[in-house]
Amino acid sequence: MGPGIGRGYSQGMTKSSGEPEDPRVTRTRRDVIRASAASLLERGWTATTHAEVARRAGYSKATIYAHWPTPVDLMRDTIARICEDTTPPPMGGDLREDLHTSLSALAWTLSEGRYDRLMASVIEHAGDDEDARELQERLYETATAGIRDVLTSHLRRDDVEPCLAMLVGAVLVRATYEGRSVPPGFITDIIDRALTDVEHGDGH
Template identity: 55%
Template sequence: MQTDFSAGVDPRILRTHRDVVRATATLLIAGGWDAVTHAEVARRSGYSKATVYAHWPTRFDLIRASIELICDEADHPAATGDLRADLRASLLDFAHDLAEGHLDRLLAGVVEHAGQGEAVAGLRQRLYETGTRAMRAVLTTHLGPADVEPVLALLTGAVLVHVTYAGQPATPAFVDDLIERVVGTSRGGAGTKRTSRPGDSHSSA
């Protein structure tokens, strides 16, 4: 969770923090982890390297703060209650974030540096949860608990491969077909949450 710097802190320090972290986020999105250096962040934010080092001693400190900012500012389409319409909007938003918002670059960075410890693993989880938050909420509303994560993985995985690896746009037609293939075959795919009933474990006559 991002540290709250607002309570009892000099406004000048708050402004420095805001400017530096935002400059780092811009660098990270545009060029990935390798683009983030104290020197370049200082140049872009307008502060000295000494100031940047004083608040963020390591490059990872800068990257972690900027990813937290990106996640905190992420927004998603509002749910309407219609399963397929809400999934369509969320998946198109996810595809846009991959292609235009450079979410794929952020995810690639945390995957590449995963061996550096639990802190990086935490950032990977934060990015995944942020990117899929709206879809998970929609699926939780309409599907049984056991179906949410598998269906979420199928939907987001298909879009990720299509956009990032195949380099193809996730058109509305592609997304609609994907939803029908995945949700139409899942438990609760009719758009209602499944509840257990007596005899569910037995085949009907």
């Protein structure tokens, strides 16, 4: 079930009407989720326990449990926060250019942003936990949304899926599985290969 303090403030909640707005709750949630996100990115899901987050955030363990009864509750809000912080880079409208921008952003998010470890954590947990599967989807969606948008607005419908898989996959393999850097030349290369026989001059 959901959190137990502050009466329902799931991510979709607009603080409309007379929502009780205790500044203690706001402050606590902000501090804790910040600490939890840091821990999740640095050390993975397994290491990010209630106790560890409490230690980092400087709050009592009991407080964390009061807000987020189960690990998944905590992870849900933490990952939501991480996703919100992941802002897509600005697009100019040129297919190749925008693809290069968004794929570079993905590469950065994976290696510097530590999404590689994070995704791995979530995938491991998604094996047992139905809820974790939602989080996996959300993370994947967030990390690749920009690239999908670019492809969708420039390519034929049938070309989007395989091109997306190949481009995202190539970066993923290189950054996460091979643990190598993703130089600009590599990105240019895979874009050229993926777009052969696929482009058609519309735009929008």
